[in-house]
Amino acid sequence: MEWLIAPFEVAFVQRALWGGLLVSCVCALAGTWVVVRGMAFLGDAMAHGMLPGVAVAALLGGNLIVGAAISCTAMAFGVSVLSRSKRFAADTAIGLLFVGMLAAGVIIVSRSQSFAVDLTGFLFGDVLAVRTVDLWYLVAAVGLALVVAVLGHRAFVALTFDSRKAHTLGLHPKAAHVALVGLVTLAIVASFHVVGTLLVFGLLIAPPAAAVYWSDRIPVVMALAALIGGFSTAAGLVVSWHAGTAAGATIAAVAVGSFFVxxxxxALRERFGKVGVAALAAVSVAGCAATEPVIVEEPPHGYVAGAEEMSEAQTRLVVSDPATGAIRVIDLLTEKVTTLEGRENTAAPAASALVGDGRFGFLSAGGSVRVVDSGGWTVDHADHRHYYSAPVREVGSIAAPGGVVAAYGDPAVSTVVLDSGATLVFDRVALGDGQVREPHRIDGIALPYGEKLVVADGAGRVDVRGRDGAAGEPLASSCPQPRGEAVTRRGVVFGCADGALIVAQRDGAFVAEKVAYPEPGTDRATAFTHRPGSTTLTALAGRTGVWTLDVRKKTWKHTPIADAVAVNTAGEGSAVLVLTRDGVLHGLDPETGSETARVALIGPVEGEPVIQVDPNRAYINDLGGRAVLEVAYNDNLRIARTFPSDIAPGLMVETGL
Known part of the structure; x- marks a missing residue:
């Protein structure tokens, strides 16, 4: 073992080891977010972008770390400014500044009499030249990075997976982005002296990228990344000592190698896990008692049988022809259309309503409800999300008097609210397996929230029940004449005769708060629309205006507008979209109610169109024009795409969110 210990008997190698370990820690804290957020190109560009500052500091005899910090900050500011342009994507701005800053650095270094030596040191570092004072700088950098990572963790998580969610939760996504870029800048500046401006990217990216193969929890990934980085440092120094290779480059190479390992x-673990399952099944069928245990690996986190996990939300539109009940499922990513037929003869009942719970569409047809699996859905774990894709199929149907008016789901149940005021509670797991089991019926509007059902009945009583619908905990607040409901991240909302009742869970207990209408005598809200996950709800106020309810601020706003037939909003500052009877789509300022944009979208409205909204686009069904229109609501209501239909798409719901 002398070959392993011998290098570390030398003082400068010991300092190099400590320097590498500290760099591994600071890079783990910042690099994890770089990997998770897909900021690798920005990280690489910033690593190269600090070269001009380092070069100027070296020529002037100044502090290299200060020069690197100034240059990195300028790079980050430049990327931020240029990325705001709508003429090109953010990576174009990053690429331009990347090349420009690197070229400027080389030009500046070329003015030095020791051009080759200086450039080599700047680009590849000299870990063996780490001084004691450098170690103290690194200790301070690790401490500062740890403080930023801990204090900003919640905001960084929300920003990474849903910037709108960050805004909804009051986490200031713009400030969080600045703090995150600052954290990356700190890691790069603190590390370049050890492995240079080119190779710092290896320690920033490789250990966290390797760690994500072993865990999907961010704190665990950070800890594993620090361990992998520390191992890479020690192994790289040993290899460099005996092989006579550049220490910094060897450390970076070992780090990258750890990723591939x-x-x-x-991959092997996943493969042998599947083999183990097959072996266990064979043993069970044969009825043999194995002399050696069969190792069966647990399914990986997020695994869903029969579905494929995807990198983005699999948004789809389920549309139906009211006259025939024929269904089309439009994949908004691929534009593929899947056909599900309707009634075969004119005596069969037509479709009257279509609602969705994020995955399944529920179609009223006479005295029954048809269930359609759209094949796209999202599972939200708060700090991360899983996106799934599966084949489109019709699951089945079940007798149900009354039409459907709303549907909501959680991992266990799907609740379908009927126009009679009752709710059908379906086994959602069984629906995913292609089975429609007999739902249990609840007399009242039942919404899934916090692994419970919050129920408002016709008498105005509100209580919290188990998922089986058994009587539970009554709440003090009442909701007279409940009509209209929504499930948001901040609680469930019931539309009542005297306002909105918001039921939320705080410190393990359910609490209710009434938000009264500000203008007595105005038509009440009877059906809410909103972007899934948003805390801003909209509703028609008869045919003379629209309501906007901010669940977070607990405020109503009434905006007069004549002949409104549909309304929705993405929330969090986005325009309120209102379709009027003449086929004009209006964009209204959510604060003032003033019109910010309008477009003659379709001809005179036929039927009861809807506006479905997701984080990027809005969708309006045109019954008469036999088409679905995609609208870029943040771009002056521009029509982005048109989906022609072979049926009259009078009913529509979006899934996959």
Missing amino acids: SAVVS
Whole structure:
């Protein structure tokens, strides 16, 4: 073992080891977010972008770390400014500044008499030249990075997976983005002296990328990344000592190698896990008692049988022809259309309403409800999300008097509210398996929230029940004449005769708060619309205006507008979209109610169109024109795409969110 210990008997190698370990820690804290958020190109560009500052500091005899910090800050500011342009994507701005800053650095260094030596040191570092004072700088950098990572963790998580959610939760996404870029800048500046401006990217990216193969929890990924980075430092120094190679480059190479090793081991683990399951099944069928235990690996986190996990939300539109009940499912990513037929003869009942719970569409047809699996859905774990894709199929149907008016789901149940005021509670797991089990019926509007059902009945009583619908905890507040409901991140909302009742869970207990209408005598809200996850709800106020309810601020706003037939909003500052009877789509300022944009979208409205909204686009069904229109609501209501239909798309719901 002398070959392993011998290098670390030398003082400068010991300092190099400590420097590498500290760099591994600060890079793990910042690099995890770089990997999770897909900021690798920005990280690489910033690593190269600090070269001009380092070069100027060296020529002037100043502090290299200060020069690097100034240059990195300028790079980050430049990327931020240029990325606001709508003429090109953000990576174009990053690429331009990347090349420009690197070229400027080389030009500045070329003015030095020791051009080759200086450039080599700047680009590849000299870990063996780390001084004691450098170690103290690194200790301070680790401490500062740890403080930023801990204090900003919640905001960084929300920003990474849903910037709108960050805004909804009051986490200031713009400030969080600045703090995150600052954290990356700190890691790069603190590390370049050890492995240079080119190779710092290896320690920033490779260990966290390797760690994500072993865990999907961000704190665990950070800890594993620090361990992998520390191992890479020690192994790189040993290899460099005996092989006579550049220490910084060897450390970076070992770090990158750890990523590929993790990738291969993960693939083998998954493969042998499947073999183990097959072996266990064979043993069970044969009825043999194995002399050696069969190792069966647990399914990986997020695994869903029969579905494929995707990298983005699989948004789809389920549309139906009211006259025939024929259904089309439009994949908004691929534009593929899947056909599900309707009634075969004119005596069969037509479709009267269509609602969705994020995955399943529920179609009223006479005295029954048809259930359609759209094949796209999202599972939200608060700090991360899983997106799934599966084949489109019709699950089945069940007798149900009354039409459907709303549907909501959680991992266990789907609740379908009927126009009679009752709710059908379906087994959502069984629906995913292609079975429609007999739902249990609740007399009242039942909404899934916090692994419970919050129920408002016709008498105005509100209580919290188990998912089986058994009587539970009554709440003090009442909701007279409940009509209209919504499930948001901040609680469930019931539309009542005297306002909105918001039921939320705080410190393990359910609490209710009434938000009264500000203008007595105005038509009440009877059906809410909103972007899934948003805390801003909209509703028609008869045919003379629209309501906007901010669940977070607990405020109503009434905006007069004549002949409104549909309304929705993405929330969080986005325009309120209102379709009027003449086929004109209006964009209204959510604060003032003034019109900010309008477009003659379709001809005179036929039927009861809807506006479905997701984080990027809005969708309006045109019954008469036999088409669905995609509208870029943040771009002056521009029509982005048109989906022609072979049926009259009078009913529509979006899924996958």
